[in-house]
Amino acid sequence: MPSAACAIPPAAAPGDDNTTAVSPKVLLGRYELGGLLGRGASAKVYLARDLLTGRDVAIKSFPNPRAGGTGTGPAPIEREAAILRRLRHRHVVRLHEILGTRSRVHFVLDLAAGGELFSLVDASGRMTEDLARHYFRQLVSAVRYCHSRGVFHRDIKPENLLLDAAGDLKVADFGLGALAADAGTSPLRHTMCGTPAYVSPEILSKQGYDPAKVDIWSCGVVLFVLAAGYLPFNDGSLINMYRKIYAGRFRCPNWFSPELRHLLRCILDPNPATRIGTDGIVDHPWFRHGATGDDAELARVMSGHDEDAWFKTEFKEEIGREMSAFDILAFSPGSDLSGLFGAGPGTERVFVGESAAAVLARVEDAGRKGGHGVRREGKNRAAGPVYIEAESGIVAKVTVFKIADAVSVVEVVKGHGPEASAFWKDWLQPAVKPPAAAAV
Structure with missing residues (x-):
């Protein structure tokens, strides 16, 4: 991924696919768009510069989900926007604002200038146990915070774990995320989602699952991969791999410490009722290794939300009274913003x-x-x-x-x-x- 300090090359803007730009495109008079950083099934991500601050950001550009139609339910990007607006944590990619046109919706996000977390693995394809612990702490801090905000990721995997310019972890891509169920409704979910090698046994059972326990399972798979360099559940046959996941059958390499082996057994427990939670992970000896009882660094990592007090008051009030571009998109008929333009x-x-x-x-x-x-x-x-x-x-x-x-x-x-x-x-x-x- 390009460095945050790199020059932005001219590139096609995130508009209609048949639009070609021969000079840098400025989105809504604010963001100078640069090169394409990546693309997914429904979105493209561009490097951009904020012309007001000079800061580099990422622009995630989606087709307007209701352009030319009259969608009756919330589109996936509307759910993702609702999720990201709840989160303010140093280890979660931050949504700064949402911009909309008749044909596109643009998320302005933190730029993960350091690329993917796996760029830090050594020549053997794995991390040292200490380095894996460092990033696992940041991951657990982010996941525990998300859960406290009623947000569940449901697709935690290395491709969605990025690094900022300082080398700190950023959890990204909440496209499969879910919000906590309303009071009086069942907290269990039934949507089949996730990446096969990181999916939890209870999702495979199709009996309903607690999304918080699903995230914890995926964190355990990530930890195993970081420290081992390969997946705990792997097989040439997808069915056989699912059987291993469902049974919780895996083997730790001989270089794992006893404490790490124990923690992984607690996390990759196929029974969600007895699987360890985030609080249990934080209190585990392997997780706290090298930290004293009042270790300031560990406390800083586990708090993570520097803007917490501000978020609880001003930010929630802003959500209640402001109309963002995405709010206009969600509430106008067919999400047709032509009236604005x-x-x-x-x-x-x-x-x-x-x-x-x-x-x-x-x-x-x-x-x-x-x-x-x-x-x-x-x-x-x-x-x-x-x-x-x-x-x-x-x-x-x-x-x-x-x-x-x-x-x-x-x-x-x-x-x-x-x-x-x-x-x-x-x-x-x-x-x-x-x-x-x-x-x-």
Whole structure:
């Protein structure tokens, strides 16, 4: 994976497949898109630079799930967005914002500049036990945090364990993730999901499973692979491999320490009722090896969520009151966002890389300089609407909708007559379309 400090090469933008770009594409006036980092069954991931901060990020670009259709249920990417918005942990890839167009949905994510975790294996194809413990601690910290937020990954495997520029673990790709069941409903799940070599026995039984125990099993398989260099359950026949998984039948290599062997037996227990939990893992002697009773480093790794206090208050409040681009996508009929990009007669809409307060302040200043009255109304006065008024009536009505951090949609409903047209051309258009603004 490219380094976070590397230059971004020109590349095709994440738009329609038949679109070719000969120069860097800027998404919504904010992100300069670079090369393709990878692709999956339903999404492509691009390197990008945030033009406001200069920071490199990853843009995961999906087709609009409801473009051209009238989907009745939540699309998988809507579930993934709901999951990622709950998480703020140093060892989980962070979702910064979601942007949408008529044909695409874009997740702005942390860039895992260090590539996959398996890039650190030695020439023998495995890690030392100490290095495996270091990253397993970070993995357990992330998984325990996700579970505390009611989030279950359900596809933990090496390909979804990435490294940031500092070499720390980042759990990625919650496309198969699940949220905790509502109160009063069964916590068991029945969806067949996961990667064959990492799937738990209870998923194979098709009797329902606890997704938290499924994640723990997969963590155990990852730990085995890190320390051994090969899978604990492997066979040329998929059916035979499933039989081994269902029976919990595996052998540890002779270089494993007794403590590691014991921990793996506790994690890869085919009975989910007796399988060890994350708290038990944290208290296990192998996991705590080298740590004192009040070891600050281990405590730091296991907390992991530096923004926890902020998340519990401000972030949850923001989720409750803000309308992100993805919220618009989820609630508009058929997820057709064409109204944002092709407004009706007398109405202009434009994306700007600014806060609502900054735009409305310029609008009010433009109204006064144009010799008109200015009136701000609405329950949320920070977003407007702002009415620009003359003796003949309303010249313009301006409202700003927050889409994401430092990205807003400005809607201008223009009045009738030459006075309104002159005001739009001479004063209002420059105010709502500053040089940094960019329409989609």
